[in-house]
Amino acid sequence: MSRTIRLLGAPVITRDDAPVDRPRGRKTWGVLAYLALADGPCSRRRLTDLLFVEALDPLRTLRWNLADLRRALGGADSVAGDPVELRLDEGDEVDVELVISRAWPDVEQLAGLGGELLEGLSFDGAPAYAAWLDLERHHLRAATETLLTELAVGQSVLGEHRRAAELAVRAIRLDDLNADHHALLVRSLVADGDEAAARSHVARCAQLYREQLGVALPETIGAPLEVEVGPARSVSRPNEIRAALDAGRAAISAGAVPYGLSKLREARTLVSDGDDREALRAEVLLELGGSLVHNAGDRSVASTRCLQEAHLCAEATGDRDRAARAARELGFLHVQMGRRERADAWLDRAEGLADDPVERARILGVRGMNRSDEASYQSAIEVCAASVELAEAHDAARQCAWSLSMMGRVHLLRGELREASQRLDRAADLVARERWTAFSPWVEALRAEVELTRGDFDAAGDRFERAYALSRTLEDHCWIAMNARGIALARLAADDTRGALEWVQESLRRSPWYLWVHAYALTAGVQVAAVATDERGARWSAEIARLCGRAQLRGFLRTPGLDQQLAG
Numbered sequence: 182m183s184r185t186i187r188l189l190g191a192p193v194i195t196r197d198d199a200p201v202d203r204p205r206g207r208k209t210w211g212v213l214a215y216l217a218l219a220d221g222p223c224s225r226r227r228l229t230d231l232l233f234v235e236a237l238d239p240l241r242t243l244r245w246n247l248a249d250l251r252r253a254l255g256g257a258d259s260v261a262g263d264p265v266e267l268r269l270d271e272g273d274e275v276d277v278e279l280v281i282s283r284a285w286p287d288v289e290q291l292a293g294l295g296g297e298l299l300e301g302l303s304f305d306g307a308p309a310y311a312a313w314l315d316l317e318r319h320h321l322r323a324a325t326e327t328l329l330t331e332l333a334v335g336q337s338v339l340g341e342h343r344r345a346a347e348l349a350v351r352a353i354r355l356d357d358l359n360a361d362h363h364a365l366l367v368r369s370l371v372a373d374g375d376e377a378a379a380r381s382h383v384a385r386c387a388q389l390y391r392e393q394l395g396v397a398l399p400e401t402i403g404a405p406l407e408v409e410v411g412p413a414r415s416v417s418r419p420n421e422i423r424a425a426l427d428a429g430r431a432a433i434s435a436g437a438v439p440y441g442l443s444k445l446r447e448a449r450t451l452v453s454d455g456d457d458r459e460a461l462r463a464e465v466l467l468e469l470g471g472s473l474v475h476n477a478g479d480r481s482v483a484s485t486r487c488l489q490e491a492h493l494c495a496e497a498t499g500d501r502d503r504a505a506r507a508a509r510e511l512g513f514l515h516v517q518m519g520r521r522e523r524a525d526a527w528l529d530r531a532e533g534l535a536d537d538p539v540e541r542a543r544i545l546g547v548r549g550m551n552r553s554d555e556a557s558y559q560s561a562i563e564v565c566a567a568s569v570e571l572a573e574a575h576d577a578a579r580q581c582a583w584s585l586s587m588m589g590r591v592h593l594l595r596g597e598l599r600e601a602s603q604r605l606d607r608a609a610d611l612v613a614r615e616r617w618t619a620f621s622p623w624v625e626a627l628r629a630e631v632e633l634t635r636g637d638f639d640a641a642g643d644r645f646e647r648a649y650a651l652s653r654t655l656e657d658h659c660w661i662a663m664n665a666r667g668i669a670l671a672r673l674a675a676d677d678t679r680g681a682l683e684w685v686q687e688s689l690r691r692s693p694w695y696l697w698v699h700a701y702a703l704t705a706g707v708q709v710a711a712v713a714t715d716e717r718g719a720r721w722s723a724e725i726a727r728l729c730g731r732a733q734l735r736g737f738l739r740t741p742g743l744d745q746q747l748a749g
Contacts, residue, residue, distance in 0.1 A: 183272040184254060188214050189280070189321065190296025194253050201253055207302045208232050209249045211310055212260075213267070214299055217275050218317060222264035231310040280324045283526040291332070294325050295351050319730025326355045326362070327520045331489075333365055334482060338490045342373035357389065360399040365482045368405040379406055401481060419461060422451045426465055429472070438476045445469040449487075460498045466491035467507050474514055478658060478694040484514065505534035509544050516551045519696040519732020524551050539580065542571035546584040554697045556736035558591050565591075579620075582611035586624050593631060594736060601631050622648040622660035629667050633674070642671035659693040666702040669709055678713040685709050689721075700728045700737050 185195045192210050194201050204210055211232050216223060229239035236242040250260050259268055269275070276294060279286045298318045304311045333348035349366035356362060363386050370379035383406065387398040425448035432441030448465045452458060470487030473479035492507035508531035515524035528548050535541045549565035552558075565588045572581035589604035605628045612621050629644035645667035652660035669684035688702040703721045710718025725737050 183274075184269065185273070186213070186217065186275045188217060188298055189276050189294055189325070190300050192299055192302070196255050201255065204246075204249050204253045206246060206249060207304070208307075209246045209253070210299055210302060211304060211307070211314075212243075212246050213250055214277075214317075215310075215313070216260070216265065216267040217277055218281075222262060222266040224264045228265060231313065232304070232307050234309070235306055277321060280321055280328060281522045283522055283529055285332075285526070286328075291329070291348075294329070295354055297322065316730040319727060320733055322355055323731040324520070324522055326352050326359070327515070327518075327523050329355075330362065330365060330482070331485070331523060333369065334486050334489050335493075337365075337369055337372065338486065338493055342369045345369040346373060358393060360401050361482050364399075364401045364404065367402060368482070371405045376406070401483075419458060422448050422458075422461060422465065425451060426468060430468060433472050433476055438472075442469070442472060442477060445472060459494045460500060463491050463494035463498065463500060463503050463507075466494065467503055467510070470507070471510050474510060480514065480518055480694060485511070488514070501534045501536060502540065505531045505537075505540055505544070508534065509540070509547060512544070512551075513547045516547060516554060517695045517697075519554070519728070519734065521551060521555055521733050538571050538575050539577045542568045542575070542577055542580050542584070545571065546580060546587065549584060549587050553587055553591050553594075554736075555733045558595055561591050562588055578611050578615050579617055582608040582615070582617065582620065582624070585611070586620075586627060589624075589627055593627060593634070596634075598631055598634060601627070605631065618651070619655055619657070622652040622655070622657065622664060625651075626660070626663040626667055629664075633667065633670060638671055638674040642668065642675075645671055658691050659695045659698045661691070662688045662693040662698050662702045666705045669705050673709050673712060678709065681709045682713055682715060696728060696732045697734060700725055700732075700734050703728075704737060 183197060185198075187193045187195075188210075192214075193203070204213070212228060215228070215231065225240065225243055229236075229243050232246075233239040233242045247260050247265065251257060254260065256268075260266070261268065274290075277298070279290055280294065298314065298321050304314060329348050329352040333345040333352065336342075336348065337345040346366055346369035349362055349369055352362040353359070353366065363382070367379045367382055370376070370382065383398070383403045386402050390396050390398050425444050429441045429444030429448060432438075432444060434441075445465070445468055449469055452462045452465050466487045470484050470491055473484040473487065488507050488511045492504050492511070495501075495504035495507060508527045512524045512527035512531060515521075515527060525548075528544055528551070531544045532541070535544060545564050545568035549561045549568060552561035552564055565584045568584040569581055569588070572578075572584060585604045585608035589601045589608060592598070592601035592604060605624060608624050609621075609628060611617075612624055625644055625648035629641045629648065632644065633641035645664050649661065649664035649668060652664055665684050665688035669681045669688060672678075672684055673681040685702070685706040689699075689706060693699045693702070703725045706721040707718050707725065709715070710721065725734075728734050729737055
């Protein structure tokens, strides 16, 4: 007997492809969803507190619901124990597991995905469960979008443009104002030769954005239709491609990012002229994708496609090093966007390919960053410590500084100020030795916050302001937000609430590329607004709640005022 459990959309259970009698109560579905998404077995006390706190006999009510669930699943041992465990066989399938797995499901397995968790069911009488369900609905919707678009990009890279278009349409149904989803559909239609459908969709998008948001059509949506066709040319020589690649690298290294990206895009065009230079193509695509992510803050389909194609090209030629680097860059991109499962999936793949110990240190550093973002702090410390050890053993000073800063951040968030100072001071020394100016504002923001937490407000404010000035020079949105946030809190500590609000606005003026930083800035906004009795605090709390659900930023659930927001 094989069982299929569908919890996304209208919930249903089938055994051997035949529907079974539905569970009798909606709370039975609630128990099933919670057990399916839990990290492990769940205590009966936890389940009663979530779902049956208002029952006259909560434990007896839970036992009835567990019996109802066992009946529907068709097995006396399918749900058992204390703590309670959902026990499924190898051939069983649960749709939510497909979405949050660290693997790549077949496109056919995703046929039914796109609905809301326990669609149509509400739990008004169980507020704790309703709050959990709301967060999980945000998370699973975002995870489904990510999986659909990632698979669509992969299909497009493989030349399956019609299938890529179908997946993009399904992603649009989940978020019809996401410009990336529309751009992916238009690009896929153009690549499939259906320019008329592409133009028709762009026209509908223009109307949608005008009516819904009152703004013009985002340029990225129509861009695939505006590819300039140059004069016919012979297949490019490798040295011509190499010249454009080297010029792009040099320009970006010198800080001329727009020109550097133009040269790298030129190299990509040249290497795509129908040749079989897969190794060179992988090198070009990896350089362009990495530069888009790190130097231009690009989080669109463009950077994802470059890196996925680089990974596939490198794998095809047996270049494990570049394949691992591309997978690690994709993992980093997903971490910054709060896509935990996809980040882990790509980092797992990178780890399986990486032979170079320094590359393994980089992968561990990104994994530690992901653990920290989701508030798995002890795991983050352990993973980052392993990264530091590898980096130190192979003289990778910059990676050592990077991972030390992530460890310092965890200690700071846990209130371990002495340990935070030790890690951050070591990181700052390495940054200075390496003259790594671009990374300095991050380390300095964290060091300043240690001083702020200790009550040394003047020293903290000075350090934040110096780092902020450098961030503006570098035009790095993340560093600007981190340090403007710190200045806001320093001003608040000096009883300058008006100045604090102005700096909160500065920290939120341009959304950072990194969602954790954006949520961190919002927490300062909530704190300042509470003191200043500013009505924007409610809006900022709502945005944190949305990010907590979408990007699994669990550490921010303890933000003052957010508990009331979630309850409301």
